[in-house]
Amino acid sequence: MKTPLWLRAVRFQTVGLIGIGVQLLMLILLKEMLGLDPLVATLVAVETAIIHNFIWHERWTWASGAAGVAGRFARFQISTGLVTLVNNLVVMAVLVRVWHVHYVLANLLAISAGGVANFLLNDGWVFRNTLPPE
Numbered sequence: 001m002k003t004p005l006w007l008r009a010v011r012f013q014t015v016g017l018i019g020i021g022v023q024l025l026m027l028i029l030l031k032e033m034l035g036l037d038p039l040v041a042t043l044v045a046v047e048t049a050i051i052h053n054f055i056w057h058e059r060w061t062w063a064s065g066a067a068g069v070a071g072r073f074a075r076f077q078i079s080t081g082l083v084t085l086v087n088n089l090v091v092m093a094v095l096v097r098v099w100h101v102h103y104v105l106a107n108l109l110a111i112s113a114g115g116v117a118n119f120l121l122n123d124g125w126v127f128r129n130t131l132p133p134e
Contacts, residue, residue: 012122019053026044068130
């Protein structure tokens with residue numbers, strides 16, 4: 001049975017909210033404890049959240065199963081990963097380096113900028129073949 005779009009969207013947002021926590025925690029740890037530059041810390045934190053989110057989307061949002069997981073992960077990295085990384089790095093660079101916004105607030109603003117685009121990319125491309133026909 002196909003999971004309704006609204007339920008996939010709710011699950012996607014739930015995973016995303018947890019992923020925000022993962023990303024912010026990693027960002028703060030990398031910046032404050034290891035002293036990394038905010039943009040380098042952002043890069044690592046975003047990729048950590050991307051992997052976290054993929055695992056939960058694979059298991060829960062779309063409940064895809066094992067077949068084709070490598071292809072979905074590749075598509076996830078190309079779509080969500082690329083959009084998220086570029087968006088976060090560009091927004092962080094402008095907000096932190098140009099406008100001198102605190103890096104945590106800047107990261108929250110960067111995260112919020114890409115949510116809808118990422119859901120549409122995931123639902124329409126990354127996990128498109130995992131849903132049973134209507």
